[in-house]
């Protein structure tokens with residue numbers, strides 16, 4: 711952005727100089743003035759083009775998240791306003807070329823959820839211990855930060871809680887929950903590739 715600003719200043723300088731026309735001149739001198747004016751105009755146009763190009767390259771105008779994803783700290787999230795079971799939720803995310811949200815920008819996601827969706831609620835996240843009880847890992851294989859579990863969680867209540875639920879706005883915020891229970895869910899869309907390995 712800084713370089714775009716300096717270019718804008720350069721453009722202003724060129725425009726302030728103005729065409730070097732002199733009244734009363736004729737013949738070659740007038741032609742020279744006209745050429746000088748044309749040259750200055752060309753320079754101004756080139757600078758304008760460059761300013762626009764650099765502005766479009768800045769993050770503010772950078773690659774956008776595809777609909778219906780929204781950006782939070784440059785990551786693309788979708789948080790549902792309807793509830794599904796964990797597996798149905800994941801299927802929905804995968805169907806959108808995404809996956810259930812994991813550790814990526816977790817706190818940015820929470821802020822996004824709080825500000826855009828609801829003040830308190832529960833959201834499915836991308837972790838499950840259905841196949842290996844008690845082995846909680848993100849779908850991409852990374853370990854879940856132990857400090858993020860709500861006190862006493864995960865407790866695998868009734869031997870039937872295998873899916874990761876994030877509570878908002880409390881901290882810590884992870885619960886294990888019954889996978890078939892209906893909850894909101896958060897998908898994360900990774901630009902340029904699949905989320906899981």
Ligand SMILES: [Ca+2]
Pocket residue numbers: 839840843844866870871872873886
């Ligand atoms: Ca479990």
